[in-house]
Each structure stands twice: as structure tokens, then as C-alpha cells.
Amino acid sequence: MITARDGVYFELHSFPFCYCSIAIYFGSLPSFLYSLSTPLTTLDLTMDNKSAFWLYPFSISFTRAKHIGFVQSVVVLTLASALIVSPISSVSSFQLSAFGPSRKEVNILLKVIFCLKMEVNKEKYAADLSSIKEAHARISSFIHKTPVMTSESLDAISGRRLFFKCECFQKGGAFKFRGACNAIFSLDDQQAAKGVVTHSSGNHAAALALAAKLRGITAYVVIPKNAPECKVQNVLRYGGQIIWSEAPVQSREEIATKVLQETGAAFIHPYDDGRIISGQGTISLELLEQAPLIDTIIVPISGGGLMSGVALAAKSINPAIRILAAEPKGANDAAQSKAAGRIVTLPETNTVADGLRAFLGELTWPVVRDLVDDIITVDDMEIIDAMRLCYEILKVAVEPSGAIGLAAVLSDSFRSNPAWKDCNRIGIILSGGNLDLEVLWASFRK
Numbered sequence: 001m002i003t004a005r006d007g008v009y010f011e012l013h014s015f016p017f018c019y020c021s022i023a024i025y026f027g028s029l030p031s032f033l034y035s036l037s038t039p040l041t042t043l044d045l046t047m048d049n050k051s052a053f054w055l056y057p058f059s060i061s062f063t064r065a066k067h068i069g070f071v072q073s074v075v076v077l078t079l080a081s082a083l084i085v086s087p088i089s090s091v092s093s094f095q096l097s098a099f100g101p102s103r104k105e106v107n108i109l110l111k112v113i114f115c116l117k118m119e120v121n122k123e124k125y126a127a128d129l130s131s132i133k134e135a136h137a138r139i140s141s142f143i144h145k146t147p148v149m150t151s152e153s154l155d156a157i158s159g160r161r162l163f164f165k166c167e168c169f170q171k172g173g174a175f176k177f178r179g180a181c182n183a184i185f186s187l188d189d190q191q192a193a194k195g196v197v198t199h200s201s202g203n204h205a206a207a208l209a210l211a212a213k214l215r216g217i218t219a220y221v222v223i224p225k226n227a228p229e230c231k232v233q234n235v236l237r238y239g240g241q242i243i244w245s246e247a248p249v250q251s252r253e254e255i256a257t258k259v260l261q262e263t264g265a266a267f268i269h270p271y272d273d274g275r276i277i278s279g280q281g282t283i284s285l286e287l288l289e290q291a292p293l294i295d296t297i298i299v300p301i302s303g304g305g306l307m308s309g310v311a312l313a314a315k316s317i318n319p320a321i322r323i324l325a326a327e328p329k330g331a332n333d334a335a336q337s338k339a340a341g342r343i344v345t346l347p348e349t350n351t352v353a354d355g356l357r358a359f360l361g362e363l364t365w366p367v368v369r370d371l372v373d374d375i376i377t378v379d380d381m382e383i384i385d386a387m388r389l390c391y392e393i394l395k396v397a398v399e400p401s402g403a404i405g406l407a408a409v410l411s412d413s414f415r416s417n418p419a420w421k422d423c424n425r426i427g428i429i430l431s432g433g434n435l436d437l438e439v440l441w442a443s444f445r446k
């Protein structure tokens with residue numbers, strides 16, 4: 001039975017286990033009335049630890065499945081379970097008091113559940129927090145610890161606090177150097193002596209060439225003919241050996257296999273490789289140290305290597321953190337894969353973000369499926385507008401693929417989605433800055 005006493009205190013009776021007791025206490029009448037006018041997430045929801053432990057796993061799955069807030073799902077599930085059990089049980093009180101788990105306790109509980117989940121899924125994921133920490137130790141003397149920038153103007157435009165992790169300042173101009181460096185410096189001397197092979201539309205290629213140069217070995221790079229000129233120049237600048245392919249991924253893969261057979265070099269996939277995923281995950285180690293209070297990270301997604309590393313590390317450190325992917329509408333295979341529950345590939349892609357045209361792989365898909373809270377798709381105009389804001393306000397040169405996280409935060413689909421209303425402190429990965437500026441330069445000369 002639910003009773004309202006003086007309009008200020010709700011009690012739900014006949015709940016059998018006192019550790020499952022929960023109720024909603026609104027304090028004074030004015031605060032009760034105020035609470036009615038505010039969304040559920042602002043209610044002072046508390047409970048004793050045991051009931052919290054009992055509810056969290058369900059609440060997490062519920063939150064995922066329904067795209068509703070975590071606190072809302074706790075309330076809904078608690079009330080639903082209480083109502084089901086109450087008619088068949090003896091009298092006890094059901095109350096939500098002012099003394100429940102602190103934010104710290106909630107985080108510890110989430111962490112325990114996440115660790116258990118990671119343990120169950122160990123076989124499924126190609127990297128984990130310890131492989132990411134090992135990667136960091138391996139590469140930290142070679143990489144830049146990129147800065148995190150903020151801008152009050154962009155905060156005002158977006159209505160959130162934004163923390164930009166500037167991987168466009170990474171060596172080679174993109175985050176890709178982290179994974180490439182980790183993969184190359186993981187090889188034993190015998191393997192390394194034969195060189196490395198990869199296929200890439202650009203940033204991974206340049207990163208691998210640079211890492212190979214640092215190790216003193218050869219990088220054979222299969223590049224599609226439609227790759228941006230500046231990315232090709234980067235590969236040449238770092239001494240990579242270019243082998244041309246047609247644009248489709250299949251053509252790149254076939255040619256890479258041929259080179260592999262001829263040279264005996266080690267193949268290093270641009271994203272579907274545990275060493276690459278671990279290297280990219282080092283971004284989260286730095287970001288969460290530089291901006292420890294962020295509640296959300298937005299990550300550009302293509303093959304999913306960046307996303308997998310970032311999500312595995314960030315959720316291991318803070319399981320409550322939200323991980324959102326940003327993807328172009330013209331190459332939305334990841335969004336389609338999430339919706340279908342299996343890897344979906346597209347017959348063709350069409351987007352200005354040349355780094356985001358690949359499809360999820362066998363190793364990256366399980367992480368995207370399990371740890372990515374949502375995928376926000378944006379069109380090319382939104383990407384270009386976000387790029388312009390990066391140049392004009394942040395004074396940072398990003399490429400379209402690098403600006404997509406900002407485009408996602410500013411998009412209507414993100415702003416109007418109630419599930420992301422409480423994403424207040426958002427880390428955005430500006431993943432790369434390799435842009436062909438020839439057209440822009442030509443326009444200045446006129």
C-alpha cells in the first residue's frame with residue numbers, strides 16, 4: 001500500500017526484506033512541490049547499500065536498453081519490483097531516505113560490476129586496462145602527451161563544458177601514432193627486421209612509417225588512389241614505401257596480402273589488432289588524468305580501434321562514464337551495426353571525413369556492441385561547421401574526421417535527446433589534423 005502523509009512523505013508498505021526497503025522522501029512541502037516540477041534525475045534518490053547492489057546490474061542494463069537515465073531507471077525498477085512483491089509479502093517499510101550510498105560508493109559498486117563483466121568478457125576483447133597501461137609505458141617516450149584545451153565560447157555555444165583532447169598535435173598529426181608505435185615496438189627483433197606492412201587511407205600509414213623509422217625498419221604502405229595528398233606526403237616524409245591500390249577496402253587488403261607474401265614483413269592492421277587498440281587506449285589514461293571530472297567522452301568512429309581503446313580504458317577507470325561515438329551519416333555502418341546487433345558493412349560510403357570510411361572489425365565490434373552507449377550520426381555540413389569553429393575559436397587545425405566529435409555535441413540529435421541531458425562535462429577527441437589545405441591556400445592567393 002502506498003500512502004502520502006501530509007503530502008511530504010511517501011511510504012510503501014509490505015516489502016519483505018528490510019534491505020530492499022526504499023521510498024521517496026521529498027522533505028518539506030515546498031521542496032516536494034518543486035520536485036514535482038523537475039525531471040526525475042534531480043530527485044534526491046538514495047537507498048541503502050544492499051538494495052543498491054541488488055539493483056545496479058538491472059539498472060545498468062535497463063539504462064542501456066532504453067536509453068534513459070541511470071537514476072530514472074533505478075527509480076522505475078525499484079518501484080516496479082516493490083509493487084510486484086508488496087501484495088505477497090509481510091509488512092515492512094519501503095523508503096528512500098536521505099542516507100544512501102554516496103557517489104563514491106556508487107562508483108565502487110559500478111566498478112565491481114564492470115570488473116566482473118570484464119572478467120566474463122575477457123575472451124571477447126582484444127585489450128584491457130593492463131595491456132593499455134603496458135602500451136603507455138612502452139610508447140610514452142616516443143609520443144606527445146597532447147594537451148586538453150577548453151573554450152568558454154564553445155561551452156556557451158554547446159551549453160556544456162567541453163574538454164578537447166588535441167590528438168591533432170600528436171606526432172604524425174593524428175592519434176594513430178600511439179597504436180602504430182605500440183605495435184612496432186612490441187615486435188621482437190627478428191620479426192621487426194623484415195619490416196611491417198599495412199593498408200590505410202592515410203593517418204595510420206603515416207603513423208606506421210614514422211614509428212618504423214624510429215625503430216629503423218621498413219614500412220610498406222598500401223594506399224588507395226583517392227587518399228588526400230597531404231597524407232600521402234606524410235608517408236613519404238617519414239620514409240614509408242608506398243604501394244598504390246584502388247579505393248575499396250577489398251582492393252587494399254588484397255594488395256597488402258601480396259606484399260606480405262613477398263616480403264615476409266609483419267602485417268599491422270589499422271584498427272583490428274590488440275596492439276593498436278591498446279595504443280589508442282592510452283588517450284583515455286591521459287585524458288582522465290588531465291580532466292578527471294568528465295562524465296562523457298565523444299569519440300570519432302570508423303574501424304573502431306580508437307573507440308575500442310578509449311572505451312576499454314575509460315570504462316575500466318570510471319564505469320559510470322558515458323562513451324558516445326560520432327559517425328558521418330554517409331558512412332554510418334557502426335550505427336547500423338549497433339541497431340542490427342551484428343556487423344553491417346555498406347556497399348559504398350560518401351563523406352568528407354576521409355578517415356571515417358572503414359567498417360568495424362571482428363575485434364572492435366564486441367567493444368562497440370557492449371561499451372558504447374550510443375552512436376550520434378552527423379551530416380557533412382555539420383562536420384564542416386564544427387571544423388570551422390575549431391579553426392576560428394579554438395585556433396586548432398583539425399581535419400573533418402577530427403572535428404566530428406564537436407559536430408556531434410552541437411547536433412540537434414544530441415541536444416534534443418533526454419538521455420544525454422546530464423552529460424555536462426564532455427571530453428571530445430580531436431583525433432587528427434591532416435588536412436589538404438591546397439584549395440584554401442589557392443583562395444588566399446587570388
Ligand SMILES: Cc1ncc(COP(=O)(O)O)c(C=O)c1O
Nearest residue numbers: 203302303304305306355431432
Ligand atoms: C583523424 C581520424 N580520426 C578517427 C579515425 C577513426 O579511427 P578508427 O578507424 O580506429 O575508428 C581515423 C581513422 O583513420 C582518423 O584518421
